[in-house]
Amino acid sequence: MLFIYNIGINLYHRIACLFSLFSNKAKLWINGRQNQQIQPLESCIWFHFASLGEFEQGWPVLESVRERYPLQTIVITFFSPSGYEIRKNTPLANHVYYLPLDTAANAQQFISTIKPQMAIFTKYEYWYHFFNELHRQHIPLYIISGIFRPGQVFFKWYGRLHRKMLKMVTWFFLQDAQSKQLLHDIGVTNVTISGDTRFDRVWANARQPKNLPEIESFKAGQKLFIAGSTWPQDEQLIANLITRHPDWKFIIAPHEVGEDKIKMLMSLLPADRTLKFSQISDLQSLTSNLVIDNIGMLSSLYQYADIAYIGGGFGAGIHNTLEAAAFGMPVIFGPRYDKFKEARDLVELKGAFSISTKEELDRVAGNLMRNGQERLTAAQIAKEYVKNNVGATQAIMDYLVKRH
Numbered sequence: 361m362l363f364i365y366n367i368g369i370n371l372y373h374r375i376a377c378l379f380s381l382f383s384n385k386a387k388l389w390i391n392g393r394q395n396q397q398i399q400p401l402e403s404c405i406w407f408h409f410a411s412l413g414e415f416e417q418g419w420p421v422l423e424s425v426r427e428r429y430p431l432q433t434i435v436i437t438f439f440s441p442s443g444y445e446i447r448k449n450t451p452l453a454n455h456v457y458y459l460p461l462d463t464a465a466n467a468q469q470f471i472s473t474i475k476p477q478m479a480i481f482t483k484y485e486y487w488y489h490f491f492n493e494l495h496r497q498h499i500p501l502y503i504i505s506g507i508f509r510p511g512q513v514f515f516k517w518y519g520r521l522h523r524k525m526l527k528m529v530t531w532f533f534l535q536d537a538q539s540k541q542l543l544h545d546i547g548v549t550n551v552t553i554s555g556d557t558r559f560d561r562v563w564a565n566a567r568q569p570k571n572l573p574e575i576e577s578f579k580a581g582q583k584l585f586i587a588g589s590t591w592p593q594d595e596q597l598i599a600n601l602i603t604r605h606p607d608w609k610f611i612i613a614p615h616e617v618g619e620d621k622i623k624m625l626m627s628l629l630p631a632d633r634t635l636k637f638s639q640i641s642d643l644q645s646l647t648s649n650l651v652i653d654n655i656g657m658l659s660s661l662y663q664y665a666d667i668a669y670i671g672g673g674f675g676a677g678i679h680n681t682l683e684a685a686a687f688g689m690p691v692i693f694g695p696r697y698d699k700f701k702e703a704r705d706l707v708e709l710k711g712a713f714s715i716s717t718k719e720e721l722d723r724v725a726g727n728l729m730r731n732g733q734e735r736l737t738a739a740q741i742a743k744e745y746v747k748n749n750v751g752a753t754q755a756i757m758d759y760l761v762k763r764h
Contacts (some may be wrong), residue, residue, distance in 0.1 A: 361518075361520055361521040362521060363746070364374050365488055366463070366588075369461060369462050369463065372704045373439075376389055376390055377390055383650070385441050388444075388445065389440070389441050389458075389750065392441060392444060392458040393458045393460060395459050395463065396458060398457060398469075398470060398473050399450070399455060399473075399474075399475065400473050401433055401435070401455075401474050401476075402475060403432070403433065403472050403475050403476070403477050403657075404432065404433040404434060404435045404454070404455075404475065404477065405425060405429065405432055405433070405434050405435070405439070405476060405477060405478055406412065406434075406435045406436075406437070406474060406476035406478070406479045406480070407422055407435070407436045407437070407453070407479075407480050407481075407482075408436070408437045408459060408479065408480070408481045408482070408485060409427075409432065409437070409438055409439075409443055409482050409485075410438070410440060410443070410483070410485045411438065411439065411440035411442050411443040411576070412442050412443040412446055412447065413443075413679070413680060414443070414482040414483055414484075414485075415436075415438070415443050415447050415482075415610070416482075416558070416559060416561055416659075416680070417482050417483060417501040417556070417557055417558045417561065418504060418505070419452075419464055419480035419503055419557075419561050420557045420561050420564070420752075420753040421480065421559040421753055421757070422434070422436075422452050422453075422559055423452060423754055424663065424753055424757050425480075425757075425760070426452050428761065429445040430756055430758070432477075433454045434452065434453045434454050434455075435454065435455045435474050436450070436452075436453040436455070436456045436457070437456075437457050437458065437459040437738050438456070438459065438543075439458075439459050439485060441458075442443060443667075444456065444457075444458055444606070445656065446656070451543070452507075454514075455474075455686075457489075457557070458500075458628075459487070459704065461689075461695070462487040462488065462490060462495075463489055464489045464491045464492075467487075467489035467490045467492070468491070468526070469491070469719070469729040470490075470491050471493045471494060471497065471499070473633055475496075477498065477499070477764065478500040478501070478502065478760075479494055479499060479500070479501045479502070480501075480502045480504060481502070481503050481504070482503075482504050482505055482557075482720070483503075483504075483505045483506060483507065484507075486522060486523055486525045487699075488521065488524075488527075491525050491528040491529070492528060494528065495528040498762075499579065500530040500531075500763070501528065501529050501530050501748070502529070502530055502531050502532075502533065502756075502760070503529055503531075503532045503533065503679065504533045504554075504557060504752075504756055505533065505535055505556050505557045505558065505752065506532045506533060506534045506535065506539060506649070507534065507535040507536065507539050507556075507701065508534075508538070508539040508542045509541065509542075509699065514526060514542075514546065515542060515545075523546055525531050526546070526548050526734060527548065529548075529550070530550065531550050531552070531759065532548070532550060532551040532552070532641060533551075533552050533554040533752070533756050533759075534551055534552065534553050534554065535555060535556045535588070535701060535753070536553065536701055537553060539551075539553075541552055550670070552703055552753075552755065552759065554752045554755035554756055555749055555750075556701075556702070556749065556750035556752055556753060557752045557753050558649075558680070558682050558702075558758070559682065559746055559749040559750045559751075559752065560750050560752060560753045562680075562682040562683050562685075562686040562746060562753070563564075563746055563747060563750050565659050565660075565683070565686065566571075566662075566663070566686035566687050567748075568688070569659075569660045569662075569687075570660040570662045571660075572628075572660055572664070573651075574637070574640045574660065575611070575661060575664050577610065577665065578611075578640070578647070578650055578663050579609060580609075580610065581740065582607075582608070583608050583609065583610070583665045583666045583729070584609045584610070584611065584664055584665050584666050584667075585601070585605075585607070585608050585610050585665065585666065585668075585669070585719050585725070585729075586610075586611045586612075586613070586661055586662060586664070586665035586667075586668050586669070586684075587610070587612045587613065587668075587670075587671065588613045588658045588661070588662070588668060588669070588670055588671065588679065588680075588683075588684065589613065589614075589615045589658065589670060589671040589672055589674055589679035589680070590612055590614045590615060590669070590671035590672075591614075591615055591616075591671050591674065592624070592625075593674070593675070594671040594672070594674060595614065595625050595657065595693065596628065597614065597715075597717075597718045597719070597721045598610070598612060598669065598721075598750065599628040599629055600718045600721075600722070600724055601718075601722060602629065602630070602724060603630075603716075604726070605725075605729055606648070607726055608648075608729060609645055609648050609649070609650075609667075610649045610650070611649075611650045611651075611652065611661060612625065612649070612650075612651050612652065613651075613652035613657065613658045613661060614630075614651070614652070614711050615671055615672070616642065617653050617654060617655055619650070622651060622653045625651055626651060629649050629749065630649065631645060633648045634648075634649040634650070635647050635649070635650055635651070636646070636650075636651045636652075636653045637650060637651065637652045637653055637654060638653050638654070647653060658683065659683050659692070659740075662683055662684045662686065662687045662689070665684065665686050665687070665689050666689060666693050666731065666735065667689055667690050667725065667728055667735065668684035668685075668689050668690070668692070669691075669692045669721075669725075670691060670692070670693040671692070672683065672694070672696075672726060673693040673694020673695055673696050673697055673714070674694045674695070674696065675696065676696070677697065677699050677700065678693045678694065678696065678700060678703060679695045681693065681700070681702060681703050681706065681712060682702055682746055684742075685696050685702075685706065685711065685712070685742035685743065685745060686746045687743070688739045688740065688742060688743035688745065689735075689739045689742060690711065690712065690713065690728050690735055690737075690738035690739055691706060691711065691712040691713070691742060692712070692713050692714075692715060692721065692725060692728075693712065693713075693714060693715075694714065694715065694716065694753075695714055695715070695716045696749065697714055702745075705745065706741075706742060708746060709741050709745060710737075710738060710741060711738050711739075711741035711742035711745055712738075712742065713728075713738075719764035726741055
């Protein structure tokens with residue numbers, strides 16, 4: 361199985377090299393790893409995040425570790441350029457790198473160079489050679505906000521190698537009881553149900569959001585529908601909704617903000633009533649639709665919304681629903697949300713709603729837009745759900761402080 365795993369890693373690298381010829385993201389993935397210089401350290405605390413979403417999820421623990429151990433060097437690694445490029449200058453870390461390709465030689469060299477006292481991985485990212493090298497050197501490895509589903513490779517007959525990786529983890533901090541049971545069933549008992557650190561992150565953000573005077577001016581006291589992290593299929597639906605509700609204002613913050621993507625999105629919307637955020641100085645009274653053509657505003661944008669739509673539900677899966685829910689508003693998203701516990705919970709509680717067609721979106725959003733009491737009820741449910749689930753960071757830190 362390890363032989364097949366190694367072949368898969370090398371094949372992935374070759375494919376990334378090929379895609380780098382015409383994909384900027386793949387080019388960053390390759391060149392970032394080739395060009396980085398890893399600085400030798402005497403010791404550090406190592407955090408690894410798959411991408412930007414996992415960084416935001418692990419932020420509360422990262423911040424707490426920085427406060428608790430102010431003199432300790434902190435190293436962050438990212439797998440994806442979307443995390444590295446945006447957070448490579450974070451003041452919470454002394455060094456930020458791309459995670460080297462998962463080979464035995466790379467793992468041995470990287471870990472021996474940075475000399476971590478402990479390693480903290482967020483949610484997922486299971487890399488055999490890095491885990492094995494940490495285990496071989498007796499370096500504690502923690503998984504925070506971990507979550508497992510029955511369909512994952514760990515629980516398949518062919519998942520022996522991946523189960524071996526789990527046995528290399530010092531302690532799991534899990535989101536839910538189902539994950540604990542799944543691990544117990546395969547003999548992994550070094551676990552705590554601490555919850556999801558994203559609740560701590562979004563709740564803190566909602567208590568002290570960054571003021572955006574341009575957005576406040578755009579809203580001008582009217583009802584506002586914000587669609588965040590959208591993809592083209594989401595945007596087609598939102599464009600249809602806009603034409604049916606001219607009495608509402610709309611903001612769309614797409615997941616990708618490249619020039620071509622923004623141009624395509626703008627072509628879907630009424631040209632005489634739509635501006636890009638970079639044109640906000642041209643704001644006119646007739647403007648009722650705004651397209652965010654930058655990255656980094658979304659978590660603060662939601663404070664101005666009355667209803668939120670979260671993109672990604674027609675692709676691999678929805679993006680962060682909790683950022684919006686923490687501000688207290690109904691949340692709408694596409695059909696692919698089963699992998700996300702918080703989305704399942706919110707739908708069950710009726711603080712969120714899933715749609716699959718433009719007709720369903722028109723029905724669900726239209727009802728919330730017209731029925732103020734129903735909108736406020738769903739908003740309160742969403743906010744209370746987030747508030748009632750904070751505390752994972754404290755549970756994790758209590759454990760770490762006792763042992764380090």
